[in-house]
Amino acid sequence: MPENAAHGRSGNGRGLLVSILVLIVLAPLGYYVVRGTAVALGGKPSVEFLERPATQDDRCIWNMEAGEMRLHHWEHLARIREDVVRFGKRDVPGLNECRNCHQSRANFCDRCHNQVSLTPDCFGCHYYPDNEHWDPQRFPER
Amino acid sequence: MAGGSGALALRLLTTSSAGAPGKDSPLAGKRMGMVIDVGKCQPDCDKCIKACQQENNVVQAAAHKNHELAVHWIRKVTIRKKIETDEKAKKAEAAQKSVILVCNHCDNPPCAQVCPVRATFKREDGIVLVDHHRCIGCRYCMIACPYNARYFNFEDVEVHEEDLNKDRPKRSHGVAESCTLCAHRLDAVDQDGNPSPRVPACVEACENGALAVGDMNDKTSTVYELLRDYAVKRLKEDLGTEPKVHYIGL
Numbered sequence: 051m052p053e054n055a056a057h058g059r060s061g062n063g064r065g066l067l068v069s070i071l072v073l074i075v076l077a078p079l080g081y082y083v084v085r086g087t088a089v090a091l092g093g094k095p096s097v098e099f100l101e102r103p104a105t106q107d108d109r110c111i112w113n114m115e116a117g118e119m120r121l122h123h124w125e126h127l128a129r130i131r132e133d134v135v136r137f138g139k140r141d142v143p144g145l146n147e148c149r150n151c152h153q154s155r156a157n158f159c160d161r162c163h164n165q166v167s168l169t170p171d172c173f174g175c176h177y178y179p180d181n182e183h184w185d186p187q188r189f190p191e192r
Numbered sequence: 193m194a195g196g197s198g199a200l201a202l203r204l205l206t207t208s209s210a211g212a213p214g215k216d217s218p219l220a221g222k223r224m225g226m227v228i229d230v231g232k233c234q235p236d237c238d239k240c241i242k243a244c245q246q247e248n249n250v251v252q253a254a255a256h257k258n259h260e261l262a263v264h265w266i267r268k269v270t271i272r273k274k275i276e277t278d279e280k281a282k283k284a285e286a287a288q289k290s291v292i293l294v295c296n297h298c299d300n301p302p303c304a305q306v307c308p309v310r311a312t313f314k315r316e317d318g319i320v321l322v323d324h325h326r327c328i329g330c331r332y333c334m335i336a337c338p339y340n341a342r343y344f345n346f347e348d349v350e351v352h353e354e355d356l357n358k359d360r361p362k363r364s365h366g367v368a369e370s371c372t373l374c375a376h377r378l379d380a381v382d383q384d385g386n387p388s389p390r391v392p393a394c395v396e397a398c399e400n401g402a403l404a405v406g407d408m409n410d411k412t413s414t415v416y417e418l419l420r421d422y423a424v425k426r427l428k429e430d431l432g433t434e435p436k437v438h439y440i441g442l
Contacts, residue, residue, distance in 0.1 A: 174364035
């Protein structure tokens with residue numbers, strides 16, 4: 051039957067459309083799963099967005115991978131803040147030590163914060179050099 | 193990824209338990225106090241005030257448009273007896289004393305009692321601090337403090353980058369602040385994480401040896417010896433705040 055055939059075709063088309071839509075919606079998730087797995091298996095995360103320290107060391111002073119650092123640095127900073135202010139434990143490097151390697155706030159902090167519309171209050175009191183200087187050597191291509 | 197975040201969670205947990213007060217706390221068993229020898233304090237000297245401003249990024253009073261809004265961690269006042277006759281006036285002139293006033297770091301701090309958000313608190317070693325991250329700027333502590341030791345940042349004052357002590361935070365407007373007894377110097381650790389305390393900036397700057405800060409429980413400390421050997425007075429002792437700043441010869 052022509053009518054039935056037409057109906058069947060339109061049903062298939064709808065199914066295809068729905069699958070494509072689902073794929074499009076889930077694609078970013080898949081990206082993160084693939085990237086996260088790659089990082090867990092020892093791959094290097096994509097870090098070209100942020101300024102790398104001149105030492106080219108993947109590990110920070112907190113001895114963490116760059117990806118972990120990017121996802122959890124504020125939790126660590128808040129924990130260190132409590133330790134320092136409330137309990138006088140100053141043996142863990144804090145915000146002041148970040149700037150030893152990452153020397154520009156514009157390149158290290160603000161690039162992500164601006165991207166996600168975050169305005170943390172840290173820099174109202176804590177000094178971080180705010181130079182706009184862009185050194186291509188500090189952004190190694192990967 | 194999952195393994196990484198699991199390890200991170202564990203690390204966060206261990207960090208948190210290590211931070212809580214306990215046997216491994218670096219402050220356990222300490223009781224920090226200050227002794228001020230009024231006799232040695234020179235009336236025309238303000239080295240301690242300058243050193244404190246430099247160390248802690250306390251903006252100089254001159255930088256404020258309205259001088260009444262200025263923040264003082266150390267104040268210097270002159271105490272003189274009530275002058276009744278001209279004859280006595282000369283004696284009183286000679287008898288007047290120059291005294292510095294700081295936060296008294298009370299054992300029973302009224303500022304911490306009234307703080308609605310527990311931003312002001314007494315540390316385990318007795319130093320009374322303001323957690324500026326948590327302060328909402330309600331100024332209850334300023335009203336509660338019987339010593340007028342608390343000040344409020346009514347405005348942001350620009351500090352030139354070359355004048356800034358970059359290792360210490362400055363304060364943005366809207367938080368209360370007072371002397372911290374240079375807790376960051378007392379807690380200082382060396383590269384291996386072993387404690388290497390330094391004396392506060394005012395004590396370091398005082399050339400007359402009028403100031404001493406240390407652990408009153410430590411029998412080898414200068415403060416302990418001074419408290420043992422001299423009669424000391426504290427300010428407004430009748431209020432029951434139990435201040436830990438002691439004055440010799442007041």
